[in-house]
Amino acid sequence: MADITFDQVQISYAGKGEPFVAVNGFEAHVRDGEFVTIVGASGCGKSSVLLAADGLLRPSGGQIRIGEKIVNKPGPDRGVVFQDASLMPWRTILANVAFGLEMQGVDKATRLDRARHFIELVGLAGREEAHPHQLSGGMRQRVGIARALATDPEVLLMDEPFGALDAQTRELMATELLRIWDLDRKTVLFVTHGIDEAVFLADRVLVMGGSPSRVVEVMEIDLPRPRDAAVRASEAFGKYRTHLAELLFGAQAGAAVPS
Amino acid sequence: MTQGLRTRPPRPVAAAPPSRAVGLRWLPPVRARFVLGSLVVVLALWQLCASIGLVDVQFTSTPVAIVQAGGDLLSSGELWENAQTTLVEFFAGFALAVVVGVPVGMLMGWKLRIRQTLEPALIALYVTPSLALLPLVVLALGIGEASKIAMVFIEAVITIAVNAMAGIRETDPKLVQAARAFCASGGAMFGKILFPSALPTIMAGLRLGAGRGVIAVIVAELYGGTDGVGQLISTYGQNFDVAPLLFLTLVVGIFGYVVTALLRVLGTAATSWER
Numbered sequence: 001m002a003d004i005t006f007d008q009v010q011i012s013y014a015g016k017g018e019p020f021v022a023v024n025g026f027e028a029h030v031r032d033g034e035f036v037t038i039v040g041a042s043g044c045g046k047s048s049v050l051l052a053a054d055g056l057l058r059p060s061g062g063q064i065r066i067g068e069k070i071v072n073k074p075g076p077d078r079g080v081v082f083q084d085a086s087l088m089p090w091r092t093i094l095a096n097v098a099f100g101l102e103m104q105g106v107d108k109a110t111r112l113d114r115a116r117h118f119i120e121l122v123g124l125a126g127r128e129e130a131h132p133h134q135l136s137g138g139m140r141q142r143v144g145i146a147r148a149l150a151t152d153p154e155v156l157l158m159d160e161p162f163g164a165l166d167a168q169t170r171e172l173m174a175t176e177l178l179r180i181w182d183l184d185r186k187t188v189l190f191v192t193h194g195i196d197e198a199v200f201l202a203d204r205v206l207v208m209g210g211s212p213s214r215v216v217e218v219m220e221i222d223l224p225r226p227r228d229a230a231v232r233a234s235e236a237f238g239k240y241r242t243h244l245a246e247l248l249f250g251a252q253a254g255a256a257v258p259s
Numbered sequence: 260m261t262q263g264l265r266t267r268p269p270r271p272v273a274a275a276p277p278s279r280a281v282g283l284r285w286l287p288p289v290r291a292r293f294v295l296g297s298l299v300v301v302l303a304l305w306q307l308c309a310s311i312g313l314v315d316v317q318f319t320s321t322p323v324a325i326v327q328a329g330g331d332l333l334s335s336g337e338l339w340e341n342a343q344t345t346l347v348e349f350f351a352g353f354a355l356a357v358v359v360g361v362p363v364g365m366l367m368g369w370k371l372r373i374r375q376t377l378e379p380a381l382i383a384l385y386v387t388p389s390l391a392l393l394p395l396v397v398l399a400l401g402i403g404e405a406s407k408i409a410m411v412f413i414e415a416v417i418t419i420a421v422n423a424m425a426g427i428r429e430t431d432p433k434l435v436q437a438a439r440a441f442c443a444s445g446g447a448m449f450g451k452i453l454f455p456s457a458l459p460t461i462m463a464g465l466r467l468g469a470g471r472g473v474i475a476v477i478v479a480e481l482y483g484g485t486d487g488v489g490q491l492i493s494t495y496g497q498n499f500d501v502a503p504l505l506f507l508t509l510v511v512g513i514f515g516y517v518v519t520a521l522l523r524v525l526g527t528a529a530t531s532w533e534r
């Protein structure tokens with residue numbers, strides 16, 4: 001079982017004098033195989049919650065569990081995709097994707113085989129020997145996703161992975177991500193500030209708010225899968241979007257949410 | 260220290276020049292024409308001023324006399340004999356400086372406690388004109404090769420270590436975080452993230468260190484010794500023999516340039532992913 005439990009999680013930052021409490025009483029449960037997105041205003045600590053779930057950041061209170069295991073450091077059961085891809089510029093795409101397996105001591109032939117498989121899966125076959133600077137932002141994110149998938153984690157943690165991409169590429173990447181996710185339905189926790197993206201991807205949306213912030217609402221997204229452009233254009237999708245915008249920016253903003 | 264050293268703006272790829280009209284003879288590329296042109300003009304003016312008595316050849320010599328002196332130094336074997344000594348001293352000192360400076364600098368960049376321990380001494384040495392230590396080094400090691408090797412080492416090792424430290428510390432924290440997320444051990448973090456990331460800056464440090472090392476070996480030989488190019492320069496200076504003096508100075512300059520250029524090529528090869 002690879003469900004994620006957030007139990008009264010508190011996150012604070014050290015500063016001059018009193019530590020600043022950014023997140024307090026964060027309660028959530030992500031079911032095994034579920035796709036959950038977290039939205040919230042910038043600076044609300046949503047990325048910190050995600051990094052804490054990987055053990056890259058230690059909560060100042062509460063507990064995060066993957067299955068029954070308490071998170072205290074990164075582990076092979078989780079894979080992370082970062083906002084800026086964070087690829088090693090001196091490594092080829094192939095070597096970047098194989099990095100996680102290399103760290104796990106998988107022998108070279110096996111890890112390169114697996115890396116090739118995932119590069120093909122994310123649609124970059126033929127670019128194995130390229131270096132990151134030779135790829136576009138969207139392609140680099142594809143590499144980031146392939147790298148996270150290559151170690152076959154049970155949980156995929158995604159920190160605004162499409163945040164720096166242009167709108168068109170972003171929509172395309174969301175559809176691609178769902179296609180890949182649908183193959184084996186890993187548990188996914190996906191942080192975003194994009195309302196469309198949050199609704200389009202998710203089984204459930206966790207809305208963060210307040211100061212210090214916590215989960216203020218959980219939205220069930222009851223839209224058919226696989227999702228495509230038709231789903232995006234549907235009335236139900238629009239309603240979810242409007243509701244989410246109201247939650248985040250207030251009623252007026254909800255009425256005039258930009259598409 | 261390292262600012263701007265490895266961040267040369269990428270050279271624009273020159274478009275193929277438009278084909279010239281048929282019948283024109285081949286000309287060197289524009290840049291070479293200007294470089295060669297300025298050289299020829301300066302040398303010609305120099306020679307001319309000297310021959311019409313506008314400058315005192317006792318101090319300036321002339322290009323022709325310098326070339327003649329160079330020919331004499333080469334054919335008598337005097338240059339090569341002394342150059343051998345200087346080369347051995349330089350390369351021994353520089354190799355020692357690389358072997359010590361790179362690991363020490365990287366460790367200082369990697370481990371906070373080591374940095375806190377060694378940084379004050381390193382920075383103090385970095386800002387001290389270490390050539391001022393020459394009399395002390397000669398007292399300790401004599402006027403033979405050992406004191407020259409020591410001076411090259413002292414001059415080069417500090418620059419090399421400071422750059423290696425900076426290279427490690429400039430590593431993108433996002434890459435460190437990503438490596439942690441993929442469960443990189445301490446050794447893997449160093450070998451697979453910090454070291455490759457620091458390599459361009461380390462190579463820049465080697466180039467700078469080599470330049471300082473060339474200065475150090477010549478100055479140390481000028482100060483005292485029985486052979487070496489610096490000692491030759493010093494002897495010709497005392498005899499007021501300007502032409503060979505200038506020729507030898509030119510040789511040292513060319514040597515420094517060649518060593519630095521070789522290290523640049525080596526660095527470019529080692530960090531080919533940058534382009």
